[in-house]
Amino acid sequence: MSFELKSTPVIDGDTLYINGFGSPENQPGAKIAIAPTAEVFSAHDANKDGKLSVDELPTAHIKSALEFFDLNGDKAMDPGEWDYYKAAMESENGMLAIKLGGAGDMTATAVRWRYQRGIPQLPSPLLYKQALYMVNDGGGLVTTLNPETGALIQQGRLKVPSDRYYASPVAGDGKIYIASESGKVLVLPPGGGLETIAINDLQDSIYATPALVDKRIYIRTLNSLYCFGLAQ
Secondary structure (H helix, E strand, C coil): CCCCCCCCCEEECCEEEEEECCCHHHCCCCCCCCCCHHHHHHHHCCCCCCCEEHHHCCCHHHHHCHHHHCCCCCCEECHHHHHHHHHHHHCCCEEEEEECCCCCCCHHHHEEEEECCCCCCCCCCEECCCCEEEECCECCEEEEECCCCCCEEEEEECCCCCCECCCCCEEECCEEEEECCCCEEEEECCCCCCCCCEEEECCCCCCCCCEEECCEEEEECCCCEEEEECCC
16 A cells, blocks of 8 residues: 555445555655664664664655654654654555455455556545546546556546646546536546546635535535536
8 A cells, every 4th residue: 555545445346446645755666765674773773772863863864754754753763663664665656456355464465456657646536437537636637447457548638737636526427527626627428538528617716525416516615615406
């Protein structure tokens, strides 16, 4: 799993789909090599107090990131915190399809497939009509995948590529709805295609994910709550 899991998972049958995104170092091929805990403490714990103070920390990277891994707030790292740091830096961003069930450590057997390009940090995935959608936070990059195999259906940018996306995509009435930060709601066809059917500009910031209930779509902007009726 990735170091940072901010998105809501999607479950379909016996499969869970979840995407995670951490720091740039968590991109495949860009990971930082972190030395084993015992080796680091043997070499750098000069006063043998079982902790690494700021002066004892071996790299500039961990010194700059100490506040994120100093779990007890004592401005030093104990072996457990170094284990946490090592695990975080060795994780990789990705969308994973995970088979549910089992017991114990299922890492080696439960991951059905993973996809690691264009992974969102915040928007949750959407599974609708045999297509899995991911919307990247910045730039409007949308990736659609075959949920059974993880094969790429299509990847491309929306018609407002300079916008940002915090809300998660939703679907109903045979359409995909994607709301941008600047208030534009884009409508896409089902099936994984990215050709925009319509763009509706609410002219107000959108950060919350729209909700679909009883043939209506509710959209909360920064200053208003809208309710739109879906086509019958």
